[in-house]
Amino acid sequence: MIETFGLTKRYGPVLALDHLSMQVHPGEVTGFLGPNGAGKSTTMRLICGLDHPTEGTALVNGKPYAAHRDPLHQVGALLDAKAMHPGRTARAELMAIAQTQGLGAKRVDEVLEYTGLASVAKRRLGTFSLGMGQRLGIAAALLCDPLTLILDEPINGLDPEGVIWVRDLVKYEASQGKTVFLSSHLMSEMALVADRLVILGRGKLVAEKTMKELIADASDIATRVRCAQATELTAELAGPGVRIDSLAPGLFEVHGRSAEQVATIALDHRWLVTELTPMQVSLEDAYMKLTQSQAQYTGTAVPTPGAQR
């Protein structure tokens, strides 16, 4: 369980986090989304006590993180996979972390095995790839089998097998009643694992919803239609609250009319419809809609090659 109350962080003139109040519940995977610079990593650092809030509080399992006498049993965090000494071996790094809580070599070897690092346990971290560093960071987070997992971009740099492993891992941990809080820029990945979402924009809470609620809210469901008489059909469909995007000759998307309505009109005129697809709103679309105005760093739109998406 993670709770923040009016959590605020100012770095000099920059307001990185602005009165964030939220809850992350046990037994679910909570995804943490937001554009670059929205304050996600700041929030995670404040929760873990690495930075001190300008205002407000963050509690983990009922107490500030630093007040726990068994901190790594409360929280396992991956905040920065490169936050390790390059001259140390993977095993020594984990040993040092385990020893702070009185754990020893047995547990370290278990976790090395569990995260697939057993064969590189004696290699120096300076020789590790980003993906291996991520695995080690996850290993460190899991060392004390914590009640709460906080993972900042855990799948960055992982190979496909690692991505699937992390996906299974976070779902499994949540099913065991653990609190799982993870950030990722990969919407498709988030859509697969998260039960709830917390979305930040410019340091403020934009939304705190279940995945279903978020997608339902953003739903302005479009229907993709392929029809030889597209021009005539679009003329018939037009009306108040209806938007039609022409994609190619004979292919368009209609907003504000259901697939059934499109089919009925086409049937009345005996026009052959060769494709009729209700377009599901993806998490990515829902997210982009919510955060469009919040992004601080945006690139210039790149033209899409070809008309089809």
Added chain:
Amino acid sequence: MTAPHQPSVPSTRLTYAHVLRSEWTKFWSVPSTWWTLGALVVVIIGFGLISNSSASATAGATIRATQPTSAAFTVGQLVMAILAVLVITGEFTSGEIKTSLLAAPGRWRMLAAKAAIVAVIGFAVTFVAIYIAMLCGWPMISSFATDDRFTAAGLRVIAGAGLGVALVAVMALGIGTLVRNGALAIGIVVVVQFILMAVFGGINIHWMHVVVGYLPAGAIRGLSAPPSAANAAVDIFTFGKSLWVSLLWAFVPLLAGAVVLRKSDI
């Protein structure tokens, strides 16, 4: 990676002893520790032997078997200070500090453990290396020097040097914690330990010599001075006074570092 299954982990607590154990592992598991301690042993023995080879009978009865101590002591302080600075600034450079403080969020435990380790290692390595330098160098001066190799007074001289190096290491750790930057911290240590000593010590004005006595490198000379030396030179303190001044130089930066570490963002 295997299928998700977690064996149960015994619940244990964060204690100073556990953090000390962890810092001990961290200290010995980076190559820079071995390089620096190797350098410390080499410079102590090397300078000790050079010092003996240049000693001559003309100095008469004031030469003792433990005389390599003072030469070895001065360079040893610098090498150990560098190691102590690296022990903390290396964490900031690599980002390891985040991992360390996630595991020990009270922060003071980590710094206190590092202080204990650099002090104990600084003392032990200096003591052993000077002892070796003394034994190896003895044949060069045995014809004219006083043999205090196995006397309590001789041991006290060498142990005093070890204590001095330990306290300089604690000071350097404190400075490293305050500035978080290895090069800057080593620069500050060099200025405090050597440059100020040279500037004030080079001018023959009484009050400047008094200042030299209170500088850390000046104060710790009294820790390893042979029993009669305190009387011989006005700017070398008695053991007791040296100890107090040196402890202040060691622990004021360390406590300041601890306060700043606790209050600041990582």
